[in-house]
């Protein structure tokens with residue numbers, strides 16, 4: 001909805017091609033999965049160990065995020081193959097590019113540690129069994145700690161990402177238009 005007297009944000013000069021339809025769909029899919037997994041993952045820690053909602057989240061989230069892995073790989077592949085939009089541009093564009101790379105790297109780390117830290121096999125959609133890959137208790141504990149730290153780093157990066165999007169919109173540079 002556009003508010004009265006609010007100028008429509010102008011596209012950034014020099015930005016001709018927006019993201020492809022596939023990249024846009026994959027961006028919003030991963031935003032939904034990552035925001036859900038982050039808020040619910042940290043949120044349920046406030047509940048009792050045996051709270052039914054906590055138990056449900058702890059069973060549902062590993063399935064959801066495992067299903068997300070091929071979509072993330074697809075998205076990463078499309079981003080790697082895309083021509084360098086930010087190359088040879090100003091400092092701000094280079095910072096944005098570095099932030100996006102940091103987000104991709106951290107998501108990859110969160111997914112890898114998540115899969116490795118499973119302390120029991122996961123039944124995907126009650127159909128496909130995903131085996132427990134690591135059995136050493138010490139290694140599992142360390143992976144859990146790493147998963148926790150990477151999730152916190154990812155939450156910080158996503159907060160910065162959202163702040164940057166809001167800042168651009170407020171200044172009248174529509175980065176959201178490129179992603180819609």
Ligand code: HEM
Nearest residue numbers: 034037038041042045058062065066110111114115148151
């Ligand atoms: C989109 C990627 C993911 C995000 C954003 C995410 C986020 C989180 C968060 C915020 C926590 C709570 C951290 C803590 O309190 O230590 C957590 C815990 C956990 N995650 Fe992930 N995760 C992701 C992927 C995965 C994957 C792929 C798996 C396994 C297949 C997984 C398995 C787990 C497990 C087993 C826990 C511990 C739950 C418990 O304390 O019993 N995660 N995750």
Ligand code: HEM
Nearest residue numbers: 023027030031034035079096100103158165175176178179
């Ligand atoms: C509601 C939340 C979100 C909004 C409004 C949003 C908005 C945007 C916008 C407008 C862009 C284009 C920026 C540009 O071209 O300079 C973008 C790109 C990007 N966003 Fe988000 N985003 C959100 C959530 C997320 C989350 C949770 C992630 C974490 C995976 C993420 C990762 C990225 C990445 C990596 C890019 C670079 C383009 C690409 O490779 O697809 N975003 N986002």
